[in-house]
Each structure stands twice: as structure tokens, then as C-alpha cells.
Amino acid sequence: MSAGWLNALSDLEVRGIPAVLVTVAATDGSAPREAGTKMVVTATESFATIGGGTLEFRAIEIARQMLAGRQGPVLRKFPLGPALGQCCGGHVTLLFEPQRPDLFTVALFGAGHVGKAVVQVLSALPCRIRWFDPRPDAFPDHVPPGVEVEVTNAPEREVAGLPDDAWLLIMTHSHAVDLGITAKALQEDRFAYIGLIGSATKRARFEKRCRELGLSDAQLAKLVCPIGIDGVNGKHPGEIAIAAAAQILRLRESRRQVLRVVDDSAA
Template sequence: MYNWIDALADLQSRGEPCVLVTIIEELGSTPRNAGSKIVISATQTFDTIGGGHLEYKAMQIAREMLASGKQDTHLERFSLGASLGQCCGGVTVLLFEPMGQVQAQIAVFGAGHVGRALVPLLASLPCRVRWIDSRDAEFPEQIPHGVRKIVSEEPVDEVDDLPAGSYCIVMTHNHQLDLELCAAILKRNDFAYFGLIGSKTKRVKFEHRLRERGFDSSVLQRMRCPMGIGEVKGKLPVEIAISIAGEIIATYNADFGQHTASAGSSIAKLLPASRRSQATR
């Protein structure tokens, strides 16, 4: 049987969602150990938090989270005893952490050098990628798993089909096409992230032309150009791609710290008053 670490790595490598369940606090005379973990997928479980009805309830909750697509961490307090069919008393707090869900729906417009360096990086993340270009010959023979290749004579038309909250990356071979894509994406204005490859000079030019089309500054400010992490320098396609991928990761993980910070206070609320001060130290 896999231990939880190996199981989690295997599931994530295959892009299969799961929930990591951890015993956060164990109070009373119970045989369970704080820190014990179990990984639960839609059809399997790996490792154990001690078995019994508590583990069964954890499986139920985890699979409900998977079915609903919930991505926020979740804390559950269990009073052991008759409610869980156990003779011993006490309190157990479990932390449920969804893993492997798709974090971002990404549309990459352009299959040039940077696009060919970027898309494999994005495909290795918990993302689903639409890779769009009018030039079939620019795509590599092997398209990474999780990437949908779209050859379209009118790439701008593909903007209408993007899910709300998409991450849009524009890096085509044609400045006019870049401009039209920018206008279409900004007109929808329901993206989670929008980046345009180019310099600060290109941004100034594009902002001027987009203002002429009626876009106001509040909308234009949402466009990232230049895009990518500024600390990652370099002109090679792979260097630019790593910078952009880093910014994508930073964007979809932007609220991770908030979830983590709130976990401590949430745990404290679930514990008896006599233990709250210890949980928040």
C-alpha cells in the first residue's frame, strides 16, 4: 500500500484530484496520533488516520468536496463517542486540503518560440491549456498532455469560447493580431489574468490605440505588459517562458497565504476554550 506521500505525488503527476486529510488536534483518550494523514481520491484511499468510523466520515466529506469541485481547505471537528460509534471520549479536528484540482484555464495565443517554451511548462502545472494559432506548421509534433491544440484562421473568434476566469496570454507573430486579441479580451473583462508579451514601449502604443477604441484606464490597468516576473531576467525563449509561468503560479496561488493564515484561527474556534490559547501561539 502506498504511503500518503507517494500516493499524493503519483496522483498529482497524473492530474487526478484528491484530498489530503490530516489529524490536526487530538484530545482525550483515543488511539489516534496528531499529524496522521490519509489521501483520498474519488475511488481510492492511501494510508490511514486510524481506521474506524472517523476515517469513514473523513472519506465521505473528502469525496463530497471532490464531487463539488471545492478547492478551499476545510476544518471539521468530531466529538468522539456515541456519535462516531466509539466508547472513548475526546475531540478530533481534521484538516481537509484539496489537491490536484485544475487551478487555471489558460489560453495561449501564439505558437512561436516563446509559446513552444511556455506551453510545456504550463502543462506540467495543475492547468488546462488551449494553445491557439492560425499556423498549423508552427506547432510541435507532440502536444503535451492536458493541452488542446486549436488551429484557427480567426484566433480572435476563440476569445468568445473561453471560460470566464481564464488566464489569457497573447504572444502572436503579428502586432495587429495582438491588438485585436487585446481588444476582444478586454471587452469581455472577465479574465483572471491577461498578459501581453512585449516591452513598455509596446504597452504605451497599445494603450493609446485601445483608448481610441473606448477602453478606459481601469480596464487597461488589468493588462500585464511586460508580463512575467521582473526578477527573472533574460531574452532566451525559455527564460521568458519561466518568468511568465512564475507569474501564472503566483497569480493562482495568491490566496494561499490567506487560507493558511485563517487555518490557525479556525482551528482555535473548534477546540475547547481551555486549549485555544495554545493553538494560537
């Protein structure tokens, strides 16, 4: 628990990892730490300390229970002596504040010129980028925060490990590799977006091959190719990257609006 709570919270936000910020809101009598002391708890780790002992153990337990649900901030008061058996004997009030980063995952397959441009554009957005390519020397020496470089000789196998509702951009150095990733992603049928770089002709070829692999018309309808918003037809890597990012943002906002309508109806 050596990392400071503020640095830990910032790092977790960049990585898209939910956490609970635990703050000593008030003390009455003898207590292990003063008001304002903070710690951060995730599902598997904790950072900084509110004094250790049974109080901290119980705080971590409560925080992880909150992470498993959708509870909002809550204040809890703990009598240290009777309830927790700590020798301090005072009372401590803890504030539990769930921190759920509104990040989305982009899986980018390909570290060519367009892939590099895509990373530069998307890294400025609230997203986590997993960047795949079999060529370690294709990646730049330094990547922005929130970007995970993953060297793999079988990119299509990485599809199974992606989270549900991930946004996929497929633009490798090989049509055969593109096809393997595309077919696997469409078969899994659980992603928010499957974008394949290329022309309408490439799409037609891929649809033919995917049908031969047993994919249905409904599955193929979820493929986005060509990628990018309408009206931006430039071939420069930066133009393609901006057009693709704009398309993802527009589609993501449409999905969020639909979810809000569903939530309102349920309420």
C-alpha cells in the same frame, strides 16, 4: 463504459474535469458486484461499472447531484430488493468521493519559439493549456498531456469561449492579432490574468489603440505588459517562459490567499 476507472480518472484529472469515484464499499447478501468495484462518473459520462441496473443508475444520479454542489465524500447504503427492485435482494454500501482537480486554465495565443517554450514549462504544472494559432504547421508534432492545440483563423473570437478566471498569454506572430485578442479580453473583464509579450513601448501603443476602441483606464490597468517576474530580463525563449510562468504562479498564490481570507471571514 469501456475505459477502466483508473485510466479514466487519470485522464479526467489531466483535462481538469471534475468527477465522482463510486466504490462498492461493502455488500451484505446477494449483490451484483463485489466490494472494491469502482466506477467514475462525470457530468456527461461514466466509466467502468458497479453492476448495472437500477443501483448503477441511482449511483450515477447521486454522483451528478454531488458534482453540482460542493459536497464531500459520503457513504450510502442501498437495500437492493425493497428500494431498487433488483432481484439480488442483498444490501450494497457505496462510497461517493468527489474528485475536483485543482487545475487552472491557461489560454496561450501564439505557437512561435516563445509559445513553444511556454508550453514546455507550463505543461509540468497542474494546469490545462489551450494553445491557439492560425498556422497548423507552427505546432509541434507532439504536445504534452493537458495541452489542447486549436487551429483558428480568428483567435480573438476564441476569447469568448474561455472559462472565467482563465490566465491568458498573448504572443502571436502579428501585432494586429495581439491587439484584437488583448482588446477582446480586456473588454470581457473576467479573466485572472491578461499577459501580453512586448516592451513598455508596445504597451503604450496598445493602450492608445484600446482607448480609441472605448476601453477605460480601469480595464487597461488589468493588462500585464511586459510579462514576467521582476529581475529576469533575458530574451531567450526559455527565460521568457520561466519568468512568465513564475509570475502566473506568484499571482495565483496571492489570489488563493485572498480567497482563503474571505472564506475564513465568512465562516
